[in-house]
Amino acid sequence: xxxxxxxxxxxxxxxxxxxxxxxxxxxxxxxxxxxxxxxxxxxxxxxxxxxxxxxxxxxxxxxxxxxxxxxxxxxxxxxxxxxxxxxxxxxxxxxxxxxxxxxxxxxxxxxxxxxxxxxxxxxxxxxxxxxxxxxxxxxxxxxxxxxxxxxxxxxxxxxxxxxxxxxxxxxxxxxxxxxxxxxxxxxxxxxxxxxxxxxxxxxxxxxxxxxxxxxxxxxxxxxxxxxxxxxxxxxxxxxxxxxxxxxxxxxxxxxxxxxxxxxxxxxxxxxxxxxxxxxxxxxxxxxxxxxxxxxxxxxxxxxxxxxxxxxxxxxxxxxxxxxxxxxxxxxxxxxxxxxxxxxxxxxxxxxxxxxxxxxxxxxxxxxxxxxxxxxxxxxxxxxxxxxxxxxxxxxxxxxxxxxxxxxxxxxxxxxxxxxxxxxxxxxxxxxxxxxxxxxxxxxxxxxxxxxxxxxxxxxxxxxxxxxxxxxxxxxx
Ligand SMILES: Cc1cc2nc3c(=O)[nH]c(=O)nc-3n(C[C@H](O)[C@H](O)[C@H](O)COP(=O)(O)OP(=O)(O)OC[C@H]3O[C@@H](n4cnc5c(N)ncnc54)[C@H](O)[C@@H]3O)c2cc1C
Numbered sequence: 001x002x003x004x005x006x007x008x009x010x011x012x013x014x015x016x017x018x019x020x021x022x023x024x025x026x027x028x029x030x031x032x033x034x035x036x037x038x039x040x041x042x043x044x045x046x047x048x049x050x051x052x053x054x055x056x057x058x059x060x061x062x063x064x065x066x067x068x069x070x071x072x073x074x075x076x077x078x079x080x081x082x083x084x085x086x087x088x089x090x091x092x093x094x095x096x097x098x099x100x101x102x103x104x105x106x107x108x109x110x111x112x113x114x115x116x117x118x119x120x121x122x123x124x125x126x127x128x129x130x131x132x133x134x135x136x137x138x139x140x141x142x143x144x145x146x147x148x149x150x151x152x153x154x155x156x157x158x159x160x161x162x163x164x165x166x167x168x169x170x171x172x173x174x175x176x177x178x179x180x181x182x183x184x185x186x187x188x189x190x191x192x193x194x195x196x197x198x199x200x201x202x203x204x205x206x207x208x209x210x211x212x213x214x215x216x217x218x219x220x221x222x223x224x225x226x227x228x229x230x231x232x233x234x235x236x237x238x239x240x241x242x243x244x245x246x247x248x249x250x251x252x253x254x255x256x257x258x259x260x261x262x263x264x265x266x267x268x269x270x271x272x273x274x275x276x277x278x279x280x281x282x283x284x285x286x287x288x289x290x291x292x293x294x295x296x297x298x299x300x301x302x303x304x305x306x307x308x309x310x311x312x313x314x315x316x317x318x319x320x321x322x323x324x325x326x327x328x329x330x331x332x333x334x335x336x337x338x339x340x341x342x343x344x345x346x347x348x349x350x351x352x353x354x355x356x357x358x359x360x361x362x363x364x365x366x367x368x369x370x371x372x373x374x375x376x377x378x379x380x381x382x383x384x385x386x387x388x389x390x391x392x393x394x395x396x397x398x399x400x401x402x403x404x405x406x407x408x409x410x411x412x413x414x415x416x417x418x419x420x421x422x423x424x425x426x427x428x429x430x431x432x433x434x435x436x437x438x439x440x441x442x443x444x445x446x447x448x449x450x451x452x453x454x455x456x457x458x459x460x461x462x463x464x465x466x467x468x469x470x471x472x473x474x475x476x
Contacts, residue, residue: 023262023274024314027402035313038110038286038346038378040353045107053100056233057093063226064089067219077145084139085219091131092213092230095175095206096237098124103240104347113349115473122182129179136172168212174205193303203241210234249344255279258341260295261317263333266398270367271333272310272321275341280315286352287312287378288371288444288472291345293320300331304344308371308472310399312378321398323367350472352379355442357468359383361435363426363455365390365447366398371472372446373399376406385412386435390426390451394418426451428458439463445471 064086072078101108101121108117144154158165180186181198213230214220220227258277266272287309294304305328310321324330350371360383364372369389379385387407391397394416407414415434417426432438443464445455452471459469 023276024317026272026311026314026319026399027405034315035281036284038284038289038351038353039106041111041349042107043111046111049105049108053097057090059229060089060093061086063229064219067223075146076148077142080138080142080145082142084135084137084142087131087138088135088213089219091128091135092209093233094124094128094131096233098128099203099206099237099241103237104244104344105240106244109347110349114347125179125182129175132172132175162212162216164208164212164215167208171205171208171212174201174208178202178205196303207238245344249342253342256283256343258318258343260335260337260339260341262337263335265333266321267396269324269330270321270398271324272319273332273335274317274319276316277318277341278316280313280318283313283318283346285309285313285346287374287376288350288352289346289348289374290371291320291343291347294342294344295328295332295335296340296342297331297335300328303328304342305329306347306474308348308350309346309374310370311374311402321367321370321373348472350444350446350470351375352383354444354470355379355383357440357442359386359437359441361386361388361438361441361443363388363390363443363445363447365451366396368446368448368452368472368474369398369403370446372444373403373406375444376403376410381410385410386441387412387414388417388426388431388434389415390417390447392418392420426455426458428461431455431458432462439465442468443470445469446474449473449475 067085068082073082098121101117101124104114112120140151140154140158143158144151147154147157149157159169178199178201181190181195187195214227220230256277256279258275261274261276264272264274290306290308292304293307294301307320307322309318311319322329322332324333348371352375360379362372362375362385364387372387376385376387385407387403389397389400389403394400397403397416397418400416404414417424417430417434435441438459439462441464443455443459445452445459447455452473456469456471460466
């Protein structure tokens with residue numbers, strides 16, 4: 001093992017146990033896999049789903065255009081109403097695509113990864129909301145032109161005379177609220193939980209919109225196929241959310257019966273949480289993956305947060321390592337043994353499945369070390385390992401001893417790059433120095449956003465192919 005310490009000299013890490021129970025030693029790698037291996041990505045299924053999504057969009061446009069006729073377009077307000085109809089259908093379709101993207105479809109999750117799916121969900125959002133807004137405006141305008149009345153009177157008339165229109169308007173307002181609170185500046189000022197609750201109301205908004213679409217849409221009246229097509233879409237999207245985000249987690253947690261076993265302080269403000277449960281052997285998870293964790297204590301039961309496993313499961317135990325950054329992560333330190341734990345997952349594509357090369361470099365900083373530590377146990381023994389840990393002080397490195405012994409057991413290389421930022425840097429020259437064949441490595445990077453971005457940029461400059469640079473982001 002080759003330990004490079006730059007800047008400040010490494011000193012013995014102080015660790016103290018806060019609470020303890022009979023929990024396993026996490027220092028040694030599992031000699032024989034004691035749980036099911038995480039499932040491999042399924043790019044073909046993901047591609048088929050993408051094709052299906054494109055075909056669905058084509059069908060939506062074809063169905064929308066099929067009912068438009070010259071006479072209707074030529075009548076007063078005809079064009080505005082036609083624009084309203086086409087934008088309604090394309091906008092609704094995009095909303096349903098957004099729902100499916102965050103429904104945690106297993107084939108998409110394990111192929112694309114949750115962070116990318118959430119990014120796509122966000123990218124589609126402005127188009128969906130703009131199309132729905134265009135629908136609202138052009139339908140009010142079109143009908144007011146047709147009935148020769150002003151737009152405010154028309155809006156009032158919609159609310160009192162058309163079934164489900166008032167409910168749809170409430171749905172639209174809920175949609176706008178979700179859109180507004182997701183704008184970067186607004187979101188930055190808001191607690192994650194507040195944003196989440198507002199977002200939850202969008203599902204109610206979608207439900208309210210569905211009935212008005214089916215019952216008042218001109219294209220549905222007398223068009224049985226259109227009704228069937230759209231009902232299938234809405235029911236499919238709703239069922240996937242309910243099944244995968246509520247049903248499956250409920251069943252799995254009933255099987256796992258997880259409870260806090262112990263909480264251990266690793267370094268100041270970073271705690272390892274060991275939970276024990278049943279049927280952990282059947283849990284298919286890869287090193288590097290994360291779960292959404294919900295701790296069923298009085299203050300924490302109502303919100304869940306993502307944490308990566310910091311070691312492969314040792315049935316009946318799982319472990320995560322959490323840095324206290326805000327309300328929930330800081331409260332982890334005070335969890336009592338026996339507290340029920342509810343998990344959703346595993347999620348993420350930051351796993352050995354992404355590695356293609358024989359040489360793998362794992363780079364971590366801060367609490368980003370957690371998925372890297374778990375991945376160390378999961379990479380095939382044929383792979384040559386190089387580990388680079390960046391820290392301001394050696395005593396801040398979480399799980400340093402475990403990392404060292406795991407790397408040593410694989411005859412890998414372990415480097416600590418330690419020192420203040422203005423003196424020590426993991427720059428292009430240092431990277432090339434520590435990993436001379438870096439172009440032929442798979443790189444796995446996890447750490448604070450600025451650190452990860454800098455390493456990814458260095459990797460590009462050093463000629464590491466894009467597809468060999470893998471990184472996990474700790475913020476969605
Ligand atoms: C895939 C992934 C894996 C992670 N693994 C670990 C880990 O192993 N160890 C660790 O210490 N931290 C990990 N994190 C970060 C951890 O989830 C946040 O630090 C934690 O949720 C903060 O919550 P809080 O209430 O304490 O702080 P808050 O003050 O509420 O939030 C601090 C920041 O954390 C982010 N955040 C808060 N809640 C969530 C949420 N439910 N989902 C996504 N982001 C959220 C927000 O961007 C927010 O700005 C991971 C994050 C992600 C996305």
